[in-house]
Amino acid sequence: MKTLVVKCFLLLALVCSCRAADSIWQLCNTNSNISASSQVSKNIDSLLATLVSKTPSKGFKTTTSSSYNNKEKVYGLAQCRGDISNTDCSTCIQDAAKKIREVCQNQSDSRILYDFCFLRYSQENFIGKLDTGAGLIYFNVANVTEIDPKKFDNELGALFDKIRSEAVLPKNKGLGKGKTKLTPFVTLNGLVQCTRDLSELDCAQCFATAVGSFMTTCHNKKGCRVLYSSCYVRYEFYPFYFPLDPAKTGPSVGRISSVHLSP
Known part of the structure; x- marks a missing residue:
């Protein structure tokens, strides 16, 4: 993926009680030739359901989803900011899962960042790999x-x-x-x-x-x-x-x- 840095010149808010529904950044790899097939899309939905249900208890979750023959596998990660409650974490991850499917339609390499949480999925295995490319x-x-x-x-x-x-x-x-x-x-x-x-x-x-x-x-x-x-x-x-x-x-x-x- 091409390196992309976004610099925003912002007179920042004086209060940080940010609503989870206000995303800070989303990145859809539209430069990639990889678009989500019907089966990959189903795998993404399954993966997101797991992240939504499992992330809030510990504030972090990695998972995968694939079809019966392990093809079209999708890797996923979700993490909440470590100082927020399980309830706020749950709300943020739910919002992230919903919005990422809206803003990154038909993309199998997508990520979204909120003030309280981060969510990412891809067909490439990024788990455990340092990424400062965007x-x-x-x-x-x-x-x-x-x-x-x-x-x-x-x-x-x-x-x-x-x-x-x-x-x-x-x-x-x-x-x-x-x-x-x-x-x-x-x-x-x-x-x-x-x-x-x-x-x-x-x-x-x-x-x-x-x-x-x-x-x-x-x-x-x-x-x-x-x-x-x-x-x-x-x-x-x-x-x-x-x-x-x-x-x-x-x-x-x-x-x-x-x-x-x-x-």
Whole structure:
């Protein structure tokens, strides 16, 4: 698949109680000559039913679906963000399964990302393989003014070194989160997560690739999200992971523009 990076210039919402029905990104491999046959389509529906029913209990599921002779096999993965409830996970996966069939019609290589979950299926076996070939970057258009830029870089780097090292530990299931005070009145919040099919090494490599955008596309910005099929990293100047502090959230405001880049 051709590498595709999407960079969205976004004045981010001040609150993260995002509805699961609002997808962030979907990728349908329309460049591929592989389209879903009738049997593959049935296998996809069967696979999605399994992901919808099985993912919420543990927040993660991989599965396959094939016909009686093991031809036209489809591989699938679903994962919820590690800080959300089983109920929110279930809602998100249901929405993802429904929408991916609407936006990626007749495609046998598709993925969809929400703030709370990620779902993917393909006829190629992608399970356990690092994938940073396609991604999405969101960042706040406002620059950091509350702290010296060099100090901010150092604090941001230290926070993500900490939460990345936590996320790769098997007991944490790919999730790391934390915060640090930049000033008495400003707190930097960060979260990372990789898909739980990855090895510790591949998870760390995905994080390194994603966090690299903090010093380029997102440099000195007040918020940034870098999203790949294999991992997710984010920082904000407001609480966005659960449990939220309602006293520190605010209304959603913003302007969105985007540019698609390809090699």
